[in-house]
Amino acid sequence: MENPFLRYFDFTTKTACVTGASSGIGRAAATLLAGLGAVVHVADRDSEGLETLVASRPEAFRPFVYDQANRESVESLARAVGPVDVLVNNAGILLYEPLINLKWDDLERVVATNLVGAIGLTRLIGVGMIARGKGAVIHTGSQLTFNGAECRSVYAAAKAGISQFVKTAALEWGPLGIRVNCIAPGRTLTAINRHLLRDPEQYAEAIKRIPLGRFGQPEDIAQAIVFLASDASAYVTGQTLVVDGGWVLP
Secondary structure: OOOHHHHHHOOOOOEEEEEOOOOHHHHHHHHHHHHOOOEEEEEEOOHHHHHHHHHHOOOOEEEEEOOOOOHHHHHHHHHHHOOOOEEEEOOOOOOOOOHHHOOHHHHHHHHHHHHHHHHHHHHHHHHHHHHHOOEEEEEEOOHHHOOOOOOOHHHHHHHHHHHHHHHHHHHHHHHHOEEEEEEEEOOEOOOOOHHHHHOHHHHHHHHHOOOOOOOEOHHHHHHHHHHHHOHHHOOOOOOEEEEOOOOOOO
16 A cells, blocks of 8 residues: 655656755755656756766756856846746855955855855745745755854854745745745765865764764755655744754754
C-alpha cells in the first residue's frame, strides 16, 4: 500500500528556482528537487559548475548565469525564470576578515549578495507567486544569526537580516497564499568550510561544539530545504529552522 504522506513530496507538476546552485547546498537542493520531479531553474555566477550540474540531468535543469550583487543581473534572472512554485534563495558569499580591516567595496558586496540581492529577487519572483496565489520561498541563512563569530561580522549581520526579512515577508504574503521561511545551516562541508579540514586543531575544536559529532553534509541542509518547499510544511511560515547538529545549544 502506498504511503499517502509521500504525496506531499511529489514535485512533478512544480517548477523551482535555486540560486547558488553550482555547488554545495544549492547543488544538493536542486538535485533533490529534480529527483522529486520538479523542473528546476539553476542560477549561479559559476558557468562551468552549472554546465556540470545540467549535464547530470538535462531534462530537469534550466541554467542561468547571474550575479546576485548586481541589480540588472537579478532582474534578468527573474524575467528569464518567470512564475515558479518554489524559490530557494541560496546564493551567498562569505568574507573572513577582521572588522578593522574590512574594505568598503568588500562590505558592500557581501551585503549586496547576501541581503539586498536576496530580498530583491524574492520581491521579483514573488510577483508571479502572488498572481497565482501560491508559492514557497526558502532562504539560506546561517547559525550566525544566533551567535557571534570572529572575522565574519558583515556576513553574520546580513544573514541575521534575512531571518528578520523572512518574518515580515511571511506576514505580508501569508494571506496571499505564499509561505516564506529560512534555513540556518551550521558548519557544513561546503567550499566555505573545507579549510577547517586542513587544520586538525581547528577541526577538532569545531567538532567539540557539535553534539552530533560531525559537520553537516550539503544533503543534510537540502533535505530541510525540500521539507519547507513541500506541502508537508503547509502550515509553516516565517520561521528560521536551524540545521546545525546542535551547535547553537551550548
